[in-house]
Amino acid sequence: MPLVTTRQLLDEAAKGGYGVGAFNVNDMEQIQAIMWAAKETNSPVIIQASRGARKFAEDNYLYHLMLAAAELNPEIPLAMHLDHGNSFETCESAIKLGFTSVMMDGSLKPDGKTPASFEENVAVTKQVVDYAHEHGISVEGEIGVLGGIEDGHGAGGSGLDHVTDPDQAVEFAERTGVDSLAIAIGTSHGAYKFTKKPDGSVLKMDLLIAIHKRLPNTHLVMHGSSSVPKDLQDVINQYGGKLKETWGVPVEEIQLGIKNGVRKINVDTDNRLAITGAIRKVLFETPEKFDPRDYLTPARAAMQKVVALRMTQFGQAGHASDYKATSIADMAKGYKSGSLVTKPLVAK
Numbered sequence: 001m002p003l004v005t006t007r008q009l010l011d012e013a014a015k016g017g018y019g020v021g022a023f024n025v026n027d028m029e030q031i032q033a034i035m036w037a038a039k040e041t042n043s044p045v046i047i048q049a050s051r052g053a054r055k056f057a058e059d060n061y062l063y064h065l066m067l068a069a070a071e072l073n074p075e076i077p078l079a080m081h082l083d084h085g086n087s088f089e090t091c092e093s094a095i096k097l098g099f100t101s102v103m104m105d106g107s108l109k110p111d112g113k114t115p116a117s118f119e120e121n122v123a124v125t126k127q128v129v130d131y132a133h134e135h136g137i138s139v140e141g142e143i144g145v146l147g148g149i150e151d152g153h154g155a156g157g158s159g160l161d162h163v164t165d166p167d168q169a170v171e172f173a174e175r176t177g178v179d180s181l182a183i184a185i186g187t188s189h190g191a192y193k194f195t196k197k198p199d200g201s202v203l204k205m206d207l208l209i210a211i212h213k214r215l216p217n218t219h220l221v222m223h224g225s226s227s228v229p230k231d232l233q234d235v236i237n238q239y240g241g242k243l244k245e246t247w248g249v250p251v252e253e254i255q256l257g258i259k260n261g262v263r264k265i266n267v268d269t270d271n272r273l274a275i276t277g278a279i280r281k282v283l284f285e286t287p288e289k290f291d292p293r294d295y296l297t298p299a300r301a302a303m304q305k306v307v308a309l310r311m312t313q314f315g316q317a318g319h320a321s322d323y324k325a326t327s328i329a330d331m332a333k334g335y336k337s338g339s340l341v342t343k344p345l346v347a348k
């Protein structure tokens with residue numbers, strides 16, 4: 001299947017009542033791990049790259065690896081998504097390169113650190129939506145700010161500092177016409193999200209449910225959704241790592257989110273943990289080894305295992321063959337004619 005838009009994947013997920021994992025990549029092995037997991041579980045999938053990933057891998061390498069992934073897996077609906085675009089120019093360059101969806105994270109200023117005002121967020125997001133839809137590309141916006149900092153991106157602080165206001169979420173969706181909406185409900189990027197198993201005082205599932213009630217047809221996105229499993233932490237620490245005790249987002253909370261409008265779930269950290277643990281194990285147990293394939297092979301397998309499990313838990317497993325690709329040109333026509341609805345349904 002050619003690369004398709006995230007909008008198509010999420011519309012289908014809404015019909016089927018499941019969520020779709022969006023997994024971050026920086027290199028070939030991570031792309032392979034995701035595609036092998038998608039094949040193993042017959043799942044549609046979103047592969048996403050941050051600005052840091054684009055810099056690390058170089059745009060053209062990344063894009064051609066994604067084309068290879070689509071070519072080798074014609075049965076898998078696959079979207080190539082820009083994660084946390086910081087400006088119109090970043091989103092525009094991703095669309096020109098061939099990304100099939102972009103996130104305009106206008107919750108932060110272009111420095112990727114300072115929270116932006118509501119009006120600034122609406123203005124830049126709407127600018128990206130207008131450009132992207134004209135080109136048949138779908139857009140994710142963010143209202144509210146996540147906690148933590150990853151690779152220099154993020155406002156820092158606790159996930160509770162800037163949670164989403166439901167009234168603002170409604171106004172934002174109405175004024176921007178985004179295809180999906182990332183909300184802040186107490187999560188943070190990275191491994192250090194919670195200091196104990198999260199309850200409703202720190203992970204605001206009630207807020208997510210309230211937003212879903214107001215915007216029942218809007219595809220919600222959960223960022224910072226790694227579960228940071230203890231077994232993956234333990235492997236790293238067993239082989240010389242120094243992770244502090246930490247908790248992520250329990251899978252059952254994500255599943256509750258999926259029952260309440262969450263259609264895209266962002267996962268990066270769990271895969272980073274799996275890869276690092278597997279590499280540490282090989283290098284610790286067999287220090288004489290130096291062929292990268294000796295540690296990248298188990299690292300890729302460890303990531304495939306995590307991704308396949310999440311695909312099953314999010315419910316996307318088994319849904320790859322439910323539908324055919326809609327071309328980007330047809331998506332552009334759909335946005336223009338209004339058959340692809342961008343005005344949210346708003347309930348009181």
Ligand code: G3H
Nearest residue numbers: 050052053150151189268
């Ligand atoms: O948004 C956070 C993702 O985990 C990507 O992280 O900016 O370090 O590539 P990164």
Ligand code: 13P
Nearest residue numbers: 190224225226266268269
């Ligand atoms: P994690 O750090 O929880 O994996 O979140 C990743 C993310 O939200 C990418 O946008």
Ligand code: ZN
Nearest residue numbers: 189223224266
């Ligand atoms: Zn994120």
